[in-house]
Amino acid sequence: MSAVNEVADKAIARPSGLAEEVYRRIRADIMSLRLPPDTRVSVDSLARELGVSQTPIREALSMLEANGLVSKRHFAGYATSPRMDRAQLDELFEFRLLIEPHAARKAAESMKGADMAILASGEGATSHDAFADMDTQFHKLIAQGAGNHLIADSLARLHIHVHIFRSCFRSEIAEEAVHEHDDIIAAIRAHDGATAEAAMRSHIERSYARLRDFIRD
Amino acid sequence: MSAVNEVADKAIARPSGLAEEVYRRIRADIMSLRLPPDTRVSVDSLARELGVSQTPIREALSMLEANGLVSKRHFAGYATSPRMDRAQLDELFEFRLLIEPHAARKAAESMKGADMAILASGEGATSHDAFADMDTQFHKLIAQGAGNHLIADSLARLHIHVHIFRSCFRSEIAEEAVHEHDDIIAAIRAHDGATAEAAMRSHIERSYARLRDFIRD
């Protein structure tokens, strides 16, 4: 019986939801820059590489296209979306400023103790990747703490692009960001909605200023 | 040359992006309640009905799933999402209140004359469907007027669900809504951002109150 599995072990395992699995795999490859922005992605190459048929690849790429991570040109194949330019960065942070401060306020008002424990942990990152993961987790937990699935989903989608942008420039670990996170966490633990909202707004504005310097076109 | 086209005229026309065309078709069927909520949707039925292969159907359904209009259960086929319940309606309008007033302010500050002419026209709907289309167009133009693609896309996605919900209950034409629209349009034409933002907020809150009465579970 091990003979049956030994082939599929390295490939994608679960037969439950193959397209979903492929979707996560490709999304992870895009976020880790293993597939850099503006890179062509062919269907049958992926099919050979992952050891599955073309159908789940197509479904996964369609989902990625709906989420804005790849774009399809007729009879020319898929390609990862190009890196954000200045205008897109502005739009993204304008959107975040509308949503995330409100999410922080609601999280402060209604978050339970169990989730707060998770929020407080995992603060202390040394490498670039660890910091990026920690930041993603931090904002994700607050978005979920707001108790609104639309808010959580929208912010998750946006943070993917923030992650890619930051990874492109291998930006140094911002010591300030950790302190700003601590301010927000303290306000949430104190159930102080107004302070949490203000701290989050300040954090996003400073984060925007830090990232904006990397772009000059 | 007309002989070449006469067959394809009634079917799906553009050979550029079959999956895209199928996507729009199914989305239109869902929005018109031709596919009611919580209805099973089989791939090959659609393939036979639309006269195309299964592959573009799958891609279209994957995109619809990413947009939250259908859901897939493993080896059980696709189904249209169930009608919104009370909690989802609350979440949706909480989100709209975060975004749309800001969009109205920005539209008032930066909208050009040409778009305003379009905005002012098309006000005067008699039937249910005509009112629904007019309302959709109204909010879509303001969202685009804000000059932020993320805002426009998010609101477009949300308004689909509002449209479906309203269609489910065949809600009467709200005379008030037209007046509220007029207030917003007047503020935008006067480039009065603060007034436009307040008018939009008021409009959404009243719209929420009107729709909320239809749900009691």
Next chain:
DNA sequence: GGTCCCGCGATCCTATAGGATATTGGATTT
């Protein structure tokens, strides 16, 4: 009468073949 087993239908998933199209490289012309 209740519970378990089994076959049937529906659906998804995979594989392969063939037609259509955009991109790329080289040859030709100005």
Next chain:
DNA sequence: AAATCCAATATCCTATAGGATCGCGGGACC
């Protein structure tokens, strides 16, 4: 030498067939 045209290639898009899996209903057994 630069621009243009054309053919070759790679890729996508579609269609069809076959294997695998899940849910449901009828019948047998306790």
